[in-house]
Amino acid sequence: xxxxxxxxxxxxxxxxxxxxxxxxxxxxxxxxxxxxxxxxxxxxxxxxxxxxxxxxxxxxxxxxxxxxxxxxxxxxxxxxxxxxxxxxxxxxxxxxxxxxxxxxxxxxxxxxxxxxxxxxxxxxxxxxxxxxxxxxxxxxxxxxxxxxxxxxxxxxxxxxxxxxxxxxxxxxxxxxxxxxxxxxxxxxxxxxxxxxxxxxxxxxxxxxxxxxxxxxxxxxxxxxxxxxxxxxxxxxxxxxxxxxxxxxxxxxxxxxxxxxxxxxxxxxxxxxxxxxxxxxxxxxxxxxxxxxxxxxxxxxxxxxxxxxxxxxxxxxxxxxxxxxxxxxxxxxxxxxxxxxxxxxxxxxxxxxxxxxxxxxxxxxxxxxxxxxxxxxxxx
Numbered sequence: 001x002x003x004x005x006x007x008x009x010x011x012x013x014x015x016x017x018x019x020x021x022x023x024x025x026x027x028x029x030x031x032x033x034x035x036x037x038x039x040x041x042x043x044x045x046x047x048x049x050x051x052x053x054x055x056x057x058x059x060x061x062x063x064x065x066x067x068x069x070x071x072x073x074x075x076x077x078x079x080x081x082x083x084x085x086x087x088x089x090x091x092x093x094x095x096x097x098x099x100x101x102x103x104x105x106x107x108x109x110x111x112x113x114x115x116x117x118x119x120x121x122x123x124x125x126x127x128x129x130x131x132x133x134x135x136x137x138x139x140x141x142x143x144x145x146x147x148x149x150x151x152x153x154x155x156x157x158x159x160x161x162x163x164x165x166x167x168x169x170x171x172x173x174x175x176x177x178x179x180x181x182x183x184x185x186x187x188x189x190x191x192x193x194x195x196x197x198x199x200x201x202x203x204x205x206x207x208x209x210x211x212x213x214x215x216x217x218x219x220x221x222x223x224x225x226x227x228x229x230x231x232x233x234x235x236x237x238x239x240x241x242x243x244x245x246x247x248x249x250x251x252x253x254x255x256x257x258x259x260x261x262x263x264x265x266x267x268x269x270x271x272x273x274x275x276x277x278x279x280x281x282x283x284x285x286x287x288x289x290x291x292x293x294x295x296x297x298x299x300x301x302x303x304x305x306x307x308x309x310x311x312x313x314x315x316x317x318x319x320x321x322x323x324x325x326x327x328x329x330x331x332x333x334x335x336x337x338x339x340x341x342x343x344x345x346x347x348x349x350x351x352x353x354x355x356x357x358x359x360x361x362x363x364x365x366x367x368x369x370x371x372x373x374x375x376x377x378x379x
Contacts, residue, residue, distance in 0.1 A: 144178035
């Protein structure tokens with residue numbers, strides 16, 4: 001071990017930031033079919049439902065995401081006789097106060113369809129929430145990569161012999177997320193989710209009043225750092241009088257449905273108001289055809305350039321370097337001193353060892369050569 005230290009100056013170090021991404025595909029079979037709902041966990045409080053990638057009682061199971069639903073207290077669906085009415089209002093308020101925040105009067109703001117809260121516009125008062133596990137989205141969801149395909153066929157039929165629920169599908173993406181995201185959320189950046197007709201959608205005519213959306217009407221929000229997707233109930237409605245939906249009135253399918261194994265023949269309004277939260281979660285979960293996004297891991301690094309000049313570290317502090325006061329690696333006194341660099345140690349100002357790096361092979365050091373050893377710390 002060397003008996004002397006060399007100070008690292010600011011010119012010898014540099015900090016970098018690298019974003020790593022991996023694709024996260026979640027097919028509908030994992031969410032609703034592969035394990036016969038043994039990977040679905042419902043709780044006694046009934047306020048949300050958890051989805052695992054394997055039967056949740058297994059030690060191999062990983063938590064994927066939670067599903068819950070709620071509406072604003074001034075929503076047309078709100079009613080004292082509704083199932084879990086207070087809980088649905090509380091969930092909406094909890095999610096909105098965390099993700100949207102408060103106005104100057106201290107009132108909780110509502111989710112805004114286009115994210116422009118001050119401009120007014122349509123508010124998302126009835127929502128379904130997907131809360132992704134940190135295990136999946138890591139530091140954040142990569143902007144512009146979120147994709148959710150939902151089966152919206154009115155008749156619910158999802159069996160081994162028939163998958164008619166997915167005969168008509170809507171694709172939901174944050175297609176402008178990479179350059180059109182917003183930053184006015186307490187929890188960071190978020191983007192608007194847009195809907196478009198997907199494959200096998202004969203009879204589905206998407207409403208597109210705003211040309212700037214390129215035929216994709218807004219239908220929710222995605223909060224990248226929080227890992228939360230907010231889906232509007234308009235996904236399953238048309239724009240007939242009195243309701244704000246995504247389908248043009250008179251489309252072949254007429255009114256899309258959010259029916260499922262719990263509420264077989266009910267539309268989204270009846271499901272959200274009359275069913276339990278777990279029932280609403282069951283219906284949506286069984287209509288997920290495909291869900292995917294890329295996650296992001298932020299890797300911060302500090303690189304230290306350990307410079308070894310020609311007249312430095314030519315001798316070793318290791319006791320075995322000497323034998324009877326003779327340098328072992330020298331045959332005659334006129335030979336150059338030789339040392340072998342095998343390890344780099346980074347020390348604090350008080351000479352406390354903080355980090356150790358091992359070289360892949362020893363470097364032969366003599367007064368006639370120099371080295372710059374690049375050492376990187378990731379955190």
